[in-house]
Amino acid sequence: MFLSIKDLKKSFGEDEYKTEVLKGIDFEIEKGEICVLLGPSGSGKSTLLNIIGGIDQPDSGTITIQGKTISTLKEKDLTNYRRNHLGYVFQMYNLISHLNVEQNIDVGKYLSKNPLNKEELLQTLGLKEHRYKQPNQLSGGQQQRTSIGRAIIKNPDLLLCDEPTGALDYHTSKDILQLIEDVNKKYGNTIIIVTHNDAIKDMADRVIYLHDGRIRENIKNTHKIPAKDLNW
Numbered sequence: 001m002f003l004s005i006k007d008l009k010k011s012f013g014e015d016e017y018k019t020e021v022l023k024g025i026d027f028e029i030e031k032g033e034i035c036v037l038l039g040p041s042g043s044g045k046s047t048l049l050n051i052i053g054g055i056d057q058p059d060s061g062t063i064t065i066q067g068k069t070i071s072t073l074k075e076k077d078l079t080n081y082r083r084n085h086l087g088y089v090f091q092m093y094n095l096i097s098h099l100n101v102e103q104n105i106d107v108g109k110y111l112s113k114n115p116l117n118k119e120e121l122l123q124t125l126g127l128k129e130h131r132y133k134q135p136n137q138l139s140g141g142q143q144q145r146t147s148i149g150r151a152i153i154k155n156p157d158l159l160l161c162d163e164p165t166g167a168l169d170y171h172t173s174k175d176i177l178q179l180i181e182d183v184n185k186k187y188g189n190t191i192i193i194v195t196h197n198d199a200i201k202d203m204a205d206r207v208i209y210l211h212d213g214r215i216r217e218n219i220k221n222t223h224k225i226p227a228k229d230l231n232w
């Protein structure tokens with residue numbers, strides 16, 4: 001199994017201010033799967049993604065990725081884990097404003113021992129003719145393409161996407177979802193997408209519904225459809 005999560009718990013605050021956000025999460029993801037994480041606002045999706053991404057620590061429980069338990073790693077090993085295995089895509093792109101498209105993608109490249117070919121990736125991303133533009137000269141979709149490029153150039157085993165289409169209109173969202181699908185097909189990365197958009201579940205291999213800090217449903221989708229055919 002590529003990713004295995006067992007009895008993961010997390011709370012914030014103390015004593016009477018304590019909120020249990022994850023109340024015992026168990027699931028597994030196979031290598032190369034696209035997993036969509038759905039659930040109402042406040043159900044714990046981002047908290048779970050941040051723990052898998054090594055940005056936050058659980059109170060208890062284990063996360064194992066390719067046989068390595070990451071939930072007990074110390075800071076230095078956690079940094080190496082993030083650097084060598086993870087890519088992160090956020091709703092708000094988080095590009096560096098004074099760097100152009102290519103330089104922003106290079107930020108990811110420098111972090112890797114084994115980066116993908118940049119020319120080929122720029123082609124896949126549809127960014128070749130925009131490579132010398134700065135973020136403020138790009139549309140939202142082009143900015144998100146750049147941020148996916150930055151995350152994917154190091155060829156991470158695991159790509160974590162937190163509301164990757166949250167700031168985009170319908171057509172641009174579908175473009176970005178198709179790009180995520182292309183990347184998954186071409187490079188075989190395992191992908192977790194957190195979203196409020198229920199329609200995205202149809203392109204996933206696995207759909208997990210969180211509700212109030214617990215998994216309400218964990219479904220293997222055997223009839224997934226191409227991102228271009230999604231409708232909402």
Ligand SMILES: Nc1ncnc2c1ncn2[C@@H]1O[C@H](COP(=O)(O)OP(=O)(O)OP(=O)(O)O)[C@@H](O)[C@H]1O
Nearest residue numbers: 012013019021039040041042043044045046047048
């Ligand atoms: N650093 C923190 N300190 C205190 N409470 C937090 C912290 N991070 C998250 N929470 C709380 O944990 C709960 C779950 O938040 P989380 O962001 O994981 O939910 P979510 O399902 O991603 O929500 P949304 O869909 O609105 O982004 C919320 O009640 C939130 O207020």
